[in-house]
Amino acid sequence: MNSKEIWVFIEISDTGVEPVSWELLGKARELANKVNFLVTSIIISNKESKIAEEAIARGSDKVLYIIHNECSHYSFELFTKIITDLNEKFKPEILLMPATHNSRDLAGRLAIRLHTGLTADVVQLDINNQGILLGAVPGFGGSILAIIKCEQSIPQMATVRPGIFQSILPDQNRKGTIEYIFPQIKENLKETILIKKITLNKEDISKSPRLVIAGRGISSNLNEIRLLAELINGGVGVTRPISDMGLFGREHQIGSTGISVKSKLAIIFGASGATHFSSGIKNVETVISINLDHKALINEVSDYFIIADASEILPRIIDKLKLKMELIK
Amino acid sequence: MKGINIVVCVKIVPKPEEVKLNLETNTLDRANASSIINPPDKNAIETAIQLKQIYGGQITVISMGPPFFDGFMKLIISMGVDKAILLSDRAFAGADTYPTTKTLSQAIKKLGNVDLVICGEESADGGTGNVPPGIAEWLNYSQATYCHEIDYDASEQRFIVKRSISDGFEIISIPKPAVVSVELNINTPRFPDFSLKKELDNNKHKIPIWSATDLDLEPNEIGLSGSFTTVDSLIQAKGLERKQIQIIGNIDDIVDQLVDLIINK
Numbered sequence: 001m002n003s004k005e006i007w008v009f010i011e012i013s014d015t016g017v018e019p020v021s022w023e024l025l026g027k028a029r030e031l032a033n034k035v036n037f038l039v040t041s042i043i044i045s046n047k048e049s050k051i052a053e054e055a056i057a058r059g060s061d062k063v064l065y066i067i068h069n070e071c072s073h074y075s076f077e078l079f080t081k082i083i084t085d086l087n088e089k090f091k092p093e094i095l096l097m098p099a100t101h102n103s104r105d106l107a108g109r110l111a112i113r114l115h116t117g118l119t120a121d122v123v124q125l126d127i128n129n130q131g132i133l134l135g136a137v138p139g140f141g142g143s144i145l146a147i148i149k150c151e152q153s154i155p156q157m158a159t160v161r162p163g164i165f166q167s168i169l170p171d172q173n174r175k176g177t178i179e180y181i182f183p184q185i186k187e188n189l190k191e192t193i194l195i196k197k198i199t200l201n202k203e204d205i206s207k208s209p210r211l212v213i214a215g216r217g218i219s220s221n222l223n224e225i226r227l228l229a230e231l232i233n234g235g236v237g238v239t240r241p242i243s244d245m246g247l248f249g250r251e252h253q254i255g256s257t258g259i260s261v262k263s264k265l266a267i268i269f270g271a272s273g274a275t276h277f278s279s280g281i282k283n284v285e286t287v288i289s290i291n292l293d294h295k296a297l298i299n300e301v302s303d304y305f306i307i308a309d310a311s312e313i314l315p316r317i318i319d320k321l322k323l324k325m326e327l328i329k
Numbered sequence: 330m331k332g333i334n335i336v337v338c339v340k341i342v343p344k345p346e347e348v349k350l351n352l353e354t355n356t357l358d359r360a361n362a363s364s365i366i367n368p369p370d371k372n373a374i375e376t377a378i379q380l381k382q383i384y385g386g387q388i389t390v391i392s393m394g395p396p397f398f399d400g401f402m403k404l405i406i407s408m409g410v411d412k413a414i415l416l417s418d419r420a421f422a423g424a425d426t427y428p429t430t431k432t433l434s435q436a437i438k439k440l441g442n443v444d445l446v447i448c449g450e451e452s453a454d455g456g457t458g459n460v461p462p463g464i465a466e467w468l469n470y471s472q473a474t475y476c477h478e479i480d481y482d483a484s485e486q487r488f489i490v491k492r493s494i495s496d497g498f499e500i501i502s503i504p505k506p507a508v509v510s511v512e513l514n515i516n517t518p519r520f521p522d523f524s525l526k527k528e529l530d531n532n533k534h535k536i537p538i539w540s541a542t543d544l545d546l547e548p549n550e551i552g553l554s555g556s557f558t559t560v561d562s563l564i565q566a567k568g569l570e571r572k573q574i575q576i577i578g579n580i581d582d583i584v585d586q587l588v589d590l591i592i593n594k
């Protein structure tokens with residue numbers, strides 16, 4: 001039988017498979033089961049690897065594994081060409097890609113070349129009986145969701161935000177097929193030259209049950225922010241200006257261009273509560289904020305808010321916490 | 330031409346905090362929202378000006394939007410760009426990225442001999458980040474998104490950029506002509522020269538307006554009819570309900586209450 005297919009682009013970086021790829025695969029499996037489609041993983045690399053088997057264990061029916069010696073690293077020229085050729089041959093109904101920098105770089109170009117619709121930065125996904133994908137996309141920094149569909153063209157493309165969907169635990173007994181493809185690509189297609197790559201070790205705060213979050217209003221007291229986080233066994237989150245200033249890595253940034261968090265507790269110092277930020281703390285169980293301004297938007301998205309100078313409150317919280325902990329010991 | 334011929338794509342957007350969803354009509358209420366230059370686009374303009382200061386050349390800003398955005402275009406000229414053009418036509422309305430990138434790329438073609446197109450990383454309202462690579466595809470230019478630093482190698486006719494990616498950074502070299510997008514806050518956009526702005530306002534400086542016809546675009550290539558995606562519905566993004574309780578008292582009371590909250594959560 002010639003079944004319709006949902007494709008998932010598995011993004012590989014120097015540190016391995018981007019976890020969001022597996023999250024996408026989990027969601028694709030669920031959607032495919034609903035409408036009886038097949039799930040195919042697209043892997044592009046310069047060499048064979050166990051990633052193919054893992055893709056099957058995590059929900060793929062099929063893997064298209066493309067090997068080309070110049071594909072150890074992403075380049076828009078080769079990746080666009082390879083997926084365009086695959087699409088030509090297999091005509092999938094749906095193509096899901098991670099909403100990471102590289103996959104967005106690719107998806108934006110690919111959608112034009114394939115003359116199709118692209119729903120970008122999806123936070124919810126569903127499929128109807130006709131096999132039409134319904135993607136919820138945040139607008140205006142995340143305050144409003146638009147449900148977007150693409151009915152006129154295939155593949156229906158969507159990029160999906162990291163941290164939204166659940167990946168499936170690998171099941172080694174799952175069955176699937178792996179097809180290796182060695183594309184012939186004309187020389188000189190790739191003109192991008194990689195000069196240097198700087199890989200950073202990244203801390204993952206997305207699973208931290210407690211977060212201390214710093215905004216620009218507390219940017220001169222970041223050591224105390226770190227200290228408080230350590231004391232309560234939590235992670236540090238920051239608003240975008242703090243990561244833009246290079247004071248914390250991008251992986252600590254919360255919001256529409258950072259990560260979304262689901263911690264039990266978040267204590268936020270000196271952040272104004274712009275929607276681009278607040279969309280990232282929507283699912284935190286308890287939000288406490290400290291801001292000088294009684295009109296700050298952050299007050300409205302907090303369970304408990306305090307109008308005060310955060311740099312005065314912060315050291316006192318630390319002292320008091322230390323004291324209490326001593327007592328408990 | 331000597332130097333770099335640069336085009337910057339700019340969007341005028343409503344302030345995200347001021348746009349509300351009208352739950353009765355299920356439409357967006359932007360009437361009360363003030364408009365601003367999309368924040369990362371200011372960084373794109375600043376990047377262009379800095380490149381021009383080093384290598385010479387010229388900078389043209391293009392923006393899709395209604396004719397009454399001409400005040401913003403004058404503001405942008407006052408920041409130090411040479412020319413600003415509005416792409417304006419009722420038929421452009423309702424465009425998704427496909428016709429948007431088509432329209433912008435037609436304008437860039439019409440300008441001719443462009444070396445570098447600079448965009449902001451994404452727009453504060455729609456926020457797809459897909460426009461820069463889309464333009465690059467229509468024009469068959471090279472591309473680099475999410476850049477922090479951009480330099481020009483005149484002898485090789487290439488741009489050297491540092492861009493951020495999931496696991497760190499990369500420095501790549503791409504041939505001209507190219508489209509790049511720059512990240513928010515990579516530089517400090519300069520203030521407009523307000524005396525120049527005043528002059529432009531006073532001498533009734535006209536911002537050129539290009540319509541679909543000027544750009545050789547057919548009705549089915551633009552706006553809603555040129556789009557592949559449609560909006561099925563709009564919903565308010567829901568989070569958890571917030572109690573919004575203000576903790577008051579003297580500083581010792583506040584700290585006590587806070588510490589109790591923290592310990593119990």
Ligand SMILES: Cc1cc2nc3c(=O)[nH]c(=O)nc-3n(C[C@H](O)[C@H](O)[C@H](O)COP(=O)(O)OP(=O)(O)OC[C@H]3O[C@@H](n4cnc5c(N)ncnc54)[C@H](O)[C@@H]3O)c2cc1C
Nearest residue numbers: 215216217239240255256257258270271272276277292310
């Ligand atoms: C396309 C786009 C994407 C974006 N993505 C993100 C994102 O992912 N994450 C993000 O965070 N932002 C993002 N932003 C930026 C966002 O719009 C805001 O500019 C940003 O969140 C503001 O950060 P802030 O609250 O730390 O700083 P500010 O807005 O400067 O606020 C500082 C706050 O601190 C308070 N304050 C100052 N001093 C004190 C003190 N001593 N004690 C207590 N309070 C004090 C002030 O009252 C103020 O409310 C994005 C913007 C755009 C355009």
